[in-house]
Amino acid sequence: MSDLLHLLQHPGTNPKSFISTICSTEIVDGHTWVELSESYFYPSGGGQPADHGSLECGDGTFSIENVKKGEKLLHNIGNIDSDMIVFDSPISASIDADRRNLLSRMHTAQHLISAAADELFSGNTIGNQIGLDKTRIDIGMEDRSKFDKESLEQLVNENIEQQIPVTMSQENRSNLTSNPLVRVNLDLLPKNVEELRVITIEGRDICPCAGTHVSNTKEIGEIQINKVKSKGTGKLRVEYSLV
Ligand SMILES: [Zn+2]
Structure with a gap:
């Protein structure tokens, strides 16, 4: 089960970038959802919409437009060719601060x-x-x-x-x-x-x-x-x- 690291932070404004790795992926309705080794993204819930943001992964930057919490904390990076995803390698993750x-x-x-x-x-x-x-x-x-x-x-x-x-x-x-x-x-x-x-x-x-x-x-x-x-x-x- 993924930890919800945003819970450790207050205030919740101006979230900082963080380094993480992609642990696993799931494909749902043609979209790729990634699990990160650690994440400060807020998942939709409690009436508050999910954070948006981006992942810099290898030569590519993936936009995150949804985050959901189930058994895992999953980040939707859209319709991405799975060959572009690099596992277990450091990536830089950024949360859209204006939205947050x-x-x-x-x-x-x-x-x-x-x-x-x-x-x-x-x-x-x-x-x-x-x-x-x-x-x-x-x-x-x-x-x-x-x-x-x-x-x-x-x-x-x-x-x-x-x-x-x-x-x-x-x-x-x-x-x-x-x-x-x-x-x-x-x-x-x-x-x-x-x-x-x-x-x-x-x-x-x-x-x-x-x-x-x-x-x-x-x-x-x-x-x-x-x-x-x-x-x-x-x-x-x-x-x-x-x-
Ligand atoms: Zn509250």
């Missing part, structure tokens, strides 16, 4: 919006899909009439202006269960995982999370809530972008 930085800003904004929705309206985040242009969060609320777009946007933008540090730590789940800033249901996480990677926005939110984040809320910039729509009884979909 934008996704990290969007993702950290999601933590602030989920926290503010809980605080203002007792709204419970039940799903999200982070994007480059827009991100959506599904919020469960018993009484949807409590929702107010302006107050949500205002509180989040105040938190951004307050320049609040965003930190990473490893925490035992038993230390999190009674903390009111922990808004996720820890029972939904695998029972056998005792130590959790936790992202804290000081005084605002504490969340077990495997995504990538900025180091201070000021890096998010301003957010704008574009749309709020019904997704059925007791559920709203909030769509926002970075200004």
Whole structure:
């Protein structure tokens, strides 16, 4: 099983190039997916899209346009002739920093919006899909009439202006269960995982999370809530972008 080395890094912005080797390949639907000896690429999951980037391998450069985690961490290098792939030889791997930085800003904004929705309206985040242009969060609320777009946007933008540090730590789940800033249901996480990677926005939110984040809320910039729509009884979909 491949280790997810991005989990060791915080902040998740401006990822550095790294040296690795190609261990194995798989062909799926005509595309070649490679497993690396070590990788800091973020695979799609948890509502955050995968990193993009490139591998310099022998005389060729391969673009990576998807990364997925299964039994192995696999990087999609497209429709490549397998003769071009050099195994067990050092290659230089680069992650698209502009894409990663934008996704990290969007993702950290999601933590602030989920926290503010809980605080203002007792709204419970039940799903999200982070994007480059827009991100959506599904919020469960018993009484949807409590929702107010302006107050949500205002509180989040105040938190951004307050320049609040965003930190990473490893925490035992038993230390999190009674903390009111922990808004996720820890029972939904695998029972056998005792130590959790936790992202804290000081005084605002504490969340077990495997995504990538900025180091201070000021890096998010301003957010704008574009749309709020019904997704059925007791559920709203909030769509926002970075200004
Ligand atoms: Zn997160």
